[in-house]
Amino acid sequence: MGMREDTLIPKIGVITDIRKDTPDVKTFRAVSPEGGVVFKHMPGQCAMLSIPGVGEAMFSITSSPTNTEFMEFSIKKCGCLTDWLHQMDVGQQITIRGPYGNAFPVETELRGKDLLFIAGGIGLAPLRSVINYVLHYRENYGKIDIVYGSRSKEDLVDFNEIKNEWSNAENVNVYLTIDREQENWDGHVGFVPNYVKEIGFSTDKTALVCGPPIMIKFVLGALGELGFDKTQVYTTMELRMKCGVGKCGRCNIGSKYVCKDGPVFRCDELEELPDEY
Amino acid sequence: MQKIAMDRISQLFSAIAAERALYLPMKKKGAVNFGKWEEGAEADLHALHTVKSPKDLFFPQSEDLVSFKMRGKEISVDAPDAPDEKFVVFGVRACDARGMDVLDRVFLSEPVDTYYQARRENGIVVTLSCSAPEETCFCSVFGIDPARPGGDVSAWIADGSLYVKALTEKGEAFLSGLSLLEAADEAEIEPAVRETKAVMERLPLKDLDLTGIDGNATEKLFGSEKWAELSRACLGCGTCTYVCPTCQCYDIRDFDTGKEIRRYRCWDSCMYSDFTRMAHGNPRKSQVERFRQRFMHKLVYFPANNDGMYSCVGCGRCVAKCPISMNIVKVVKALGSEAKE
Amino acid sequence: MQAVEKAIKEKARALLADGTVDRVLGWEKGEYCYDNTPAVFTAENLDSLVYNSFCGANLSKYLIAESKKEGRVLALLKPCDTYSFNQLIKEHRIDREKVYVLGIPCHGIADVEKLNAKGIKGIERITEDGGKLIVQTMYGEKECELNDVLLERCMACKGPEHMVSDDVTEDSAPVELRKHDRFGMVEKLMQMTPDERFEFWRSELSRCIRCNACRNACPACSCLKCVFDNDASGVSSKANVDTFEENMFHIIRAFHVAGRCTDCGECSRVCPQGIPLHLLNRKFIHDINENYGEYQAGADDSSAWPLVDYTQDDVEPGAIKGGKN
Numbered sequence: 001m002g003m004r005e006d007t008l009i010p011k012i013g014v015i016t017d018i019r020k021d022t023p024d025v026k027t028f029r030a031v032s033p034e035g036g037v038v039f040k041h042m043p044g045q046c047a048m049l050s051i052p053g054v055g056e057a058m059f060s061i062t063s064s065p066t067n068t069e070f071m072e073f074s075i076k077k078c079g080c081l082t083d084w085l086h087q088m089d090v091g092q093q094i095t096i097r098g099p100y101g102n103a104f105p106v107e108t109e110l111r112g113k114d115l116l117f118i119a120g121g122i123g124l125a126p127l128r129s130v131i132n133y134v135l136h137y138r139e140n141y142g143k144i145d146i147v148y149g150s151r152s153k154e155d156l157v158d159f160n161e162i163k164n165e166w167s168n169a170e171n172v173n174v175y176l177t178i179d180r181e182q183e184n185w186d187g188h189v190g191f192v193p194n195y196v197k198e199i200g201f202s203t204d205k206t207a208l209v210c211g212p213p214i215m216i217k218f219v220l221g222a223l224g225e226l227g228f229d230k231t232q233v234y235t236t237m238e239l240r241m242k243c244g245v246g247k248c249g250r251c252n253i254g255s256k257y258v259c260k261d262g263p264v265f266r267c268d269e270l271e272e273l274p275d276e277y
Numbered sequence: 278m279q280k281i282a283m284d285r286i287s288q289l290f291s292a293i294a295a296e297r298a299l300y301l302p303m304k305k306k307g308a309v310n311f312g313k314w315e316e317g318a319e320a321d322l323h324a325l326h327t328v329k330s331p332k333d334l335f336f337p338q339s340e341d342l343v344s345f346k347m348r349g350k351e352i353s354v355d356a357p358d359a360p361d362e363k364f365v366v367f368g369v370r371a372c373d374a375r376g377m378d379v380l381d382r383v384f385l386s387e388p389v390d391t392y393y394q395a396r397r398e399n400g401i402v403v404t405l406s407c408s409a410p411e412e413t414c415f416c417s418v419f420g421i422d423p424a425r426p427g428g429d430v431s432a433w434i435a436d437g438s439l440y441v442k443a444l445t446e447k448g449e450a451f452l453s454g455l456s457l458l459e460a461a462d463e464a465e466i467e468p469a470v471r472e473t474k475a476v477m478e479r480l481p482l483k484d485l486d487l488t489g490i491d492g493n494a495t496e497k498l499f500g501s502e503k504w505a506e507l508s509r510a511c512l513g514c515g516t517c518t519y520v521c522p523t524c525q526c527y528d529i530r531d532f533d534t535g536k537e538i539r540r541y542r543c544w545d546s547c548m549y550s551d552f553t554r555m556a557h558g559n560p561r562k563s564q565v566e567r568f569r570q571r572f573m574h575k576l577v578y579f580p581a582n583n584d585g586m587y588s589c590v591g592c593g594r595c596v597a598k599c600p601i602s603m604n605i606v607k608v609v610k611a612l613g614s615e616a617k618e
Numbered sequence: 619m620q621a622v623e624k625a626i627k628e629k630a631r632a633l634l635a636d637g638t639v640d641r642v643l644g645w646e647k648g649e650y651c652y653d654n655t656p657a658v659f660t661a662e663n664l665d666s667l668v669y670n671s672f673c674g675a676n677l678s679k680y681l682i683a684e685s686k687k688e689g690r691v692l693a694l695l696k697p698c699d700t701y702s703f704n705q706l707i708k709e710h711r712i713d714r715e716k717v718y719v720l721g722i723p724c725h726g727i728a729d730v731e732k733l734n735a736k737g738i739k740g741i742e743r744i745t746e747d748g749g750k751l752i753v754q755t756m757y758g759e760k761e762c763e764l765n766d767v768l769l770e771r772c773m774a775c776k777g778p779e780h781m782v783s784d785d786v787t788e789d790s791a792p793v794e795l796r797k798h799d800r801f802g803m804v805e806k807l808m809q810m811t812p813d814e815r816f817e818f819w820r821s822e823l824s825r826c827i828r829c830n831a832c833r834n835a836c837p838a839c840s841c842l843k844c845v846f847d848n849d850a851s852g853v854s855s856k857a858n859v860d861t862f863e864e865n866m867f868h869i870i871r872a873f874h875v876a877g878r879c880t881d882c883g884e885c886s887r888v889c890p891q892g893i894p895l896h897l898l899n900r901k902f903i904h905d906i907n908e909n910y911g912e913y914q915a916g917a918d919d920s921s922a923w924p925l926v927d928y929t930q931d932d933v934e935p936g937a938i939k940g941g942k943n
Contacts, residue, residue: 003354003355003356004356004357004358004359004391005391006342006356006390006391006392007388008342008343008390008392008529008542009342009343009354009356010343010354011354012352012354052345052347052352052531052538052540053345053347053531053533053538054531055531056529056531080849088350089350091350092350093350093351093352094352095345095352095354238555239553239555239560240552240553240554240555242527242528242529242545243527243529245388247383247384247390247525247527248526248527248528248529248542248545249525249526249527249545249547249574250526250545250552250553252570252574252578254495254499254578254581255492255495255577255578255581255582274495274499274573276560276561276566276570277560305821305825306821306822306825306892307731307735307892308825308891308892310825310891325739328825328827328890328891329827338827338828409739409740409757410740410756411739411740411741411756412650412740412741412742412755412756476756479756480756481649481650481742482649506657509656509657509658510655510656510657510675510680512831512834512835512888513830513834514829514830514831514833514834514835514888515827515828515829515830515831515856516829516831516888516890518829519827519828519829519890520827520829520890528856530856543856544827544856545856546829546856549830549847549856550847551847551849596649596653597730598890600675600831600834600835600884600887600888601655601656601675602648602652602653602654602655603655604653606649607648607649607655
């Protein structure tokens with residue numbers, strides 16, 4: 001007997017691996033009960049994860065669509081549902097529905113471009129999907145720069161992947177920074193927006209920015225100072241969501257629904273929205 | 278066009294109810310709402326408005342979406358069957374019929390909401406022409422003609438008879454199954470239609486001016502200083518939202534019955550403080566912003582996404598029911614001068 | 619009431635002019651004559667202040683927020699509103715120093731739905747002539763007695779006295795109080811069998827749409843965060859997930875305001891479905907009176923109320939009677 005289909009009816013995901021990335025971020029690997037990804041997605045898209053009776057919330061899909069064996073979600077502990085997720089063990093089932101929202105335009109506007117990724121803290125989660133996608137189809141893109149910062153060395157998500165894979169990839173530059181001086185850290189110290197200005201990127205690139213709202217705000221300022229046009233910068237937004245398909249009304253800003261028309265916005269589009277995020 | 282004498286109307290209801298559930302405006306302890314008709318029940322076809330709009334029949338205030346059973350680390354998902362009650366909703370006013378067009382835009386656009394869709398397909402909407410509009414009515418501002426309401430079948434009460442006319446195939450099939458109806462001439466309802474039109478001319482809100490309030494007005498109206506004043510007395514309750522035929526925001530919640538987790542959806546209101554609250558803060562911190570959202574959505578954002586269609590139908594329920602008498606008419610009038618600039 | 623409105627405006631103007639207050643909390647004229655909205659006025663817009671038999675909203679609760687602001691606000695309080703004000707003072711919700719209370723007379727507040735129920739619809743203008751309402755409608759002129767269309771709460775009027783005021787606007791033409799059996803319906807409910815009573819409340823509460831208007835309008839519901847807005851409470855919900863919750867919302871609320879409810883009747887006035895919510899509160903008031911002696915919440919601003927006060931004369935819990943079994 002086939003079950004009724006509706007986007008609000010979730011599928012099951014089985015947790016097959018849990019990685020502790022930082023003191024408050026874990027990356028969860030999920031597969032469908034039959035194995036493989038629960039559904040296909042594009043980089044930047046999101047999924048609704050839930051533990052029935054605890055809650056349901058939207059998370060960006062951290063893994064690249066090029067990985068068809070499993071999906072990954074990097075999740076920061078910051079509320080009822082995420083607390084629960086952080087306590088669970090491998091083998092736990094969760095519910096997943098999606099994919100929701102648009103994606104970064106990896107197959108259109110971003111094709112053939114030099115890309116500048118700028119992330120802060122857990123903000124690396126949606127960009128990691130794009131970075132791994134772009135590295136998979138390396139020949140379709142130009143030079144890649146990745147600026148990533150966090151409060152401390154321990155708070156850098158995916159440090160191993162960054163160090164062992166991204167830093168060694170061809171024609172990729174990785175710039176890491178942490179907020180304050182720390183033992184065993186000989187890299188850059190300082191906030192991400194300032195670091196971006198210090199490095200002084202040339203404006204022949206397209207920038208993809210994600211991080212805490214305050215970081216995004218200052219990074220956009222820094223890129224502006226470097227001469228970047230708003231049409232060259234993409235970012236992702238986060239608002240409270242329930243349905244994921246632009247009907248429940250929660251993430252409505254102006255005539256846009258972040259869950260459906262976003263979460264990825266080009267900065268000139270973002271600027272047209274009423275200031276309510 | 279067909280008709281039946283009003284004194285035989287319960288026979289008609291009886292015939293309809295034999296085939297399908299029949300929902301009608303019915304008075305219960307002083308409040309008129311759509312209720313399921315049973316033999317002997319009395320319909321209130323004279324009440325202009327039900328308290329709750331008929332949207333409840335298609336988008337119920339609360340409905341189960343899915344249920345879960347948790348066993349150790351395993352979760353099993355069970356979805357209820359699609360709603361399958363065949364029904365007729367009789368006595369829907371023209372404004373509320375337009376309200377359903379608004380809801381269709383939301384729920385039937387991709388990805389289709391199958392819960393709503395099933396009810397929409399199972400339901401036959403019989404509208405009823407208004408004979409005595411009230412001072413709170415302003416449907417004509419949105420191009421609605423209360424003497425020629427939409428739906429699957431339109432009905433008129435004139436000259437001691439109920440006249441009906443099918444507007445859709447579904448309506449046609451429905452009427453053809455009702456042998457009690459006799460043929461009638463369309464001219465017979467003309468005096469009643471003219472009478473309604475004459476009343477419409479006397480409505481105090483018939484000239485409510487929406488000039489400049491449209492899908493392009495975000496920039497002009499969002500930052501208006503009027504919002505603070507307009508929203509000052511707002512209690513932050515959900516009355517306007519819940520009596521509105523077009524408000525469709527919802528919440529999804531889990532309820533632990535002890536045996537299973539029922540995930541249900543229920544009406545929600547952007548007027549409520551927790552509507553946009555997240556773990557790390559609330560982008561709409563005060564009632565000013567929540568109040569503004571409701572009216573901007575109806576008058577600006579919705580038209581921007583739906584070919585200019587407003588998500589207000591001028592039914593006047595919020596005008597009559599707001600505990601502190603603040604409503605969309607006052608908002609439109611207050612914003613008017615800025616909108617025209 | 620026109621003379622009263624004029625006197626109120628004169629007084630307000632004088633108090634604004636001499637700096638006693640910097641704003642006025644009253645009602646603003648609406649589209650028709652019955653849809654007045656609570657509003658804050660200064661000298662510039664005082665002309666749009668209105669006072670008539672349709673100024674139902676109890677302004678006391680707004681003073682929680684208003685008294686947190688700079689300056690001093692002139693509040694127009696009808697006699698029954700002053701009970702709520704006093705109770706809020708007692709609960710330390712309002713800063714008394716920030717409010718200048720002008721007690722204003724009231725001849726009863728009309729209920730538009732009762733006008734409609736009398737077939738008076740399509741209302742365009744209402745003029746008051748003594749105890750009479752002359753209503754201009756789209757369907758001709760109609761007339762009715764104010765006394766015949768009063769809000770439920772006015773049927774159990776507590777009297778023309780203001781329990782607290784800094785000044786009072788004189789009533790040039792006082793009206794006689796309506797005599798009404800305040801607890802009549804409560805006693806009738808108590809006479810019912812539990813099944814009948816359950817049926818009564820099911821039929822009333824099944825109409826509830828969980829709009830929260832009753833809670834949000836209630837001066838006794840002044841919690842910063844209501845238990846029904848708390849996701850973690852397990853009882854939080856917008857709509858009725860089942861009939862149980864539909865009942866519980868109102869019953870829990872009635873328990874929470876017991877002993878503090880002044881019987882101001884806002885809950886019933888604002889309910890879009892016309893549920894007689896005040897009956898739940900009156901049942902508590904009835905029982906408090908019976909078990910602890912006559913008590914009127916809000917009659918003063920300092921005494922401890924029976925449910926938080928212990929005396930040796932207090933009734934033993936076992937003596938609390940249920941309904942007829």
